[in-house]
Amino acid sequence: MSVERLAIVGLGLIGSSIARGARTYGLANTIVAIDRDPGVIERVRALGLANLATTDAAEGVRGADLVILCVPVGAIGTVAEAIAPHLKPGAVVSDVGSVKAAVVAAVSPHLAETNVFVPAHPVAGTEYSGPDSGFSTLFSNRWCILTPPEAADEAAVERVRALWQGLGAIVETMSPEHHDLVLAITSHVPHLIAYNIVGTAADLEEVTQSEVIKFSAGGFRDFTRIAASDPTMWRDIFLTNREAVLEMLGRFNEDLSALSRAIRWGDGEALHELFTRTRAIRRGIVAMGQETAEADFGRARNAAPSAPVQG
Numbered sequence: 001m002s003v004e005r006l007a008i009v010g011l012g013l014i015g016s017s018i019a020r021g022a023r024t025y026g027l028a029n030t031i032v033a034i035d036r037d038p039g040v041i042e043r044v045r046a047l048g049l050a051n052l053a054t055t056d057a058a059e060g061v062r063g064a065d066l067v068i069l070c071v072p073v074g075a076i077g078t079v080a081e082a083i084a085p086h087l088k089p090g091a092v093v094s095d096v097g098s099v100k101a102a103v104v105a106a107v108s109p110h111l112a113e114t115n116v117f118v119p120a121h122p123v124a125g126t127e128y129s130g131p132d133s134g135f136s137t138l139f140s141n142r143w144c145i146l147t148p149p150e151a152a153d154e155a156a157v158e159r160v161r162a163l164w165q166g167l168g169a170i171v172e173t174m175s176p177e178h179h180d181l182v183l184a185i186t187s188h189v190p191h192l193i194a195y196n197i198v199g200t201a202a203d204l205e206e207v208t209q210s211e212v213i214k215f216s217a218g219g220f221r222d223f224t225r226i227a228a229s230d231p232t233m234w235r236d237i238f239l240t241n242r243e244a245v246l247e248m249l250g251r252f253n254e255d256l257s258a259l260s261r262a263i264r265w266g267d268g269e270a271l272h273e274l275f276t277r278t279r280a281i282r283r284g285i286v287a288m289g290q291e292t293a294e295a296d297f298g299r300a301r302n303a304a305p306s307a308p309v310q311g
């Protein structure tokens with residue numbers, strides 16, 4: 001099922017990856033790119049990512065069948081409000097925000113009844129931002145979580161599901177609240193830990209900046225990659241998923257205290273037991289990744305030629 005006219009608002013890592021994938025896998029006849037930054041629009045044109053590229057959101061969404069909001073979580077509501085009067089009746093609106101309940105609350109009040117909102121979150125990304133950092137296979141074999149309201153129009157949900165399956169993602173549906181709780185522990189708190197450990201290391205007087213770089217070949221290097229993620233995006237995530245993050249941080253702090261106690265009292269058995277459990281989890285994830293990588297998702301991968309850019 002391909003979309004006649006797909007509008008993407010925000011052509012950064014995620015928006016530009018959707019544009020690239022939609023083109024490569026033939027998922028949209030016309031792709032419209034909208035970004036408030038003229039420099040981004042210039043890059044979109046140079047890279048040939050869309051048929052039409054504009055900074056004018058009202059003009060960009062006009063006539064679109066599917067509009068995907070790919071801006072930082074804190075800006076999604078404002079963008080929804082700006083585009084709402086210009087949407088055609090029946091146009092489906094979606095997003096890619098890393099937090100769902102706050103986004104639903106920010107977007108839904110602005111949309112007309114015929115413009116169904118189907119929130120989505122592709123659980124795939126990198127520490128890079130901007131239109132040059134995207135790539136068409138970013139979502140391949142990765143989860144995409146949809147959080148539509150229970151009464152959502154099934155055809156609208158299907159349109160969004162089909163797009164993500166076409167991009168290679170494995171689609172799962174859940175409530176926005178459940179999504180936010182799960183992602184708090186699997187994505188948000190880990191990022192906070194990475195930001196914190198890199199900040200702490202950099203602040204230590206005896207560990208100079210150059211030593212942080214010099215000795216970062218091991219585990220610490222993995223933390224520095226995550227801690228290089230976009231500051232605006234992550235500020236918005238922590239401000240909008242506050243309750244779930246604080247709840248998970250509470251659990252995390254309790255477990256960290258237990259670990260400190262085990263170290264203090266020389267409880268090797270407790271340490272060994274935990275490290276054995278966590279190793280099994282990692283090995284399970286790797287094994288599952290291999291399975292999904294081998295699975296055939298049966299998507300049409302007909303590469304379409306790059307379209308001429310207008311506008």
Ligand SMILES: NC(=O)c1ccc[n+]([C@@H]2O[C@H](COP(=O)([O-])OP(=O)(O)OC[C@H]3O[C@@H](n4cnc5c(N)ncnc54)[C@H](O)[C@@H]3O)[C@@H](O)[C@H]2O)c1
Binds near residue numbers: 122127
């Ligand atoms: N980066 C990731 O790993 C990742 C993964 C999954 C989901 N997400 C979510 O995707 C969204 C976008 O993230 P990204 O990494 O692509 O960000 P990005 O910084 O690479 O791109 C965001 C783009 O949005 C544009 N923008 C910002 N405010 C705007 C506005 N009001 N109107 C129009 N354009 C505007 C910016 O100019 C920029 O080009 C976020 O909501 C984020 O939570 C990110």
Ligand SMILES: O=C(O)C(=O)C[C@]1(C(=O)O)C=C[C@@H](O)C=C1
Binds near residue numbers: 097125127226
């Ligand atoms: O791989 C990374 O760099 C990411 O951080 C990607 C990651 C994640 O935590 O898994 C980050 C935030 C998004 O909402 C989804 C994916």
